[in-house]
Every structure is written in structure tokens, then in C-alpha cells.
Amino acid sequence: MPAVQNNAPSTRAVRLPLGHVVATPGALDVVRSNGLDVIALLHRHQRGDWGELSDHDARANDHAVGGGARVLSAYETAGGRLWVITEADRSATTVLLPSEY
Secondary structure, eight states: OOSSOOOSOTTOOOOOOOOEEEEOHHHHHHHHHHTOOHHHHHHHHHTTOOBSOOHHHHHHHHHHHHHTOOEEEEEEETTEEEEEEEOTTSSEEEEEOGGGO
């Protein structure tokens, strides 16, 4: 059974360049300890599956993709919530714990 389910259709087009991808120490600990597929989370984020966000925040992300603002996704995993944030200039994407923000 996969640790993270990808609910986004696999044929969905990439909506967001990720830039340089990094992860915080806390996020890496959660990924390693729980055998999570962090690449699947990054693909969901890149394709516009924002995870567990309010409708308001999801719409803000949809607008940010075209408007050049920062984009945040939140995913519930076996190890707890992980955030994926892509910077407004699309130079970098960070995987982190909410407590590390």
C-alpha cells in the first residue's frame, strides 16, 4: 500500500515549474521514517493538486500560478502534514513541516 495517494490524474499537465527542490531536516526525517514518496507529493503540487487546503486557499493558488505569486500545498501523510512551497519567482520549491515555517 503506498504511503501517499496521488489523487490527481496522471495525465494532468504540469502547471508549475519547481526550480531548485530542497527539503528541511524535519521534513526529511518524516519522509524517511514513514517511507513516504516525496516525489509523488512534488508531482501533485506541480500539477495543481494542492492537497488539503480550503477552497479559498486553493483558488488563491490557482491565481498565483498565472500571476507569479508563491504557491503552497498541504498534504496529510502517514507521518503528519507536509507543506510544499514554490517561491513566487519559481526559483525554488521547499518541502517542510508546518512547524518549520
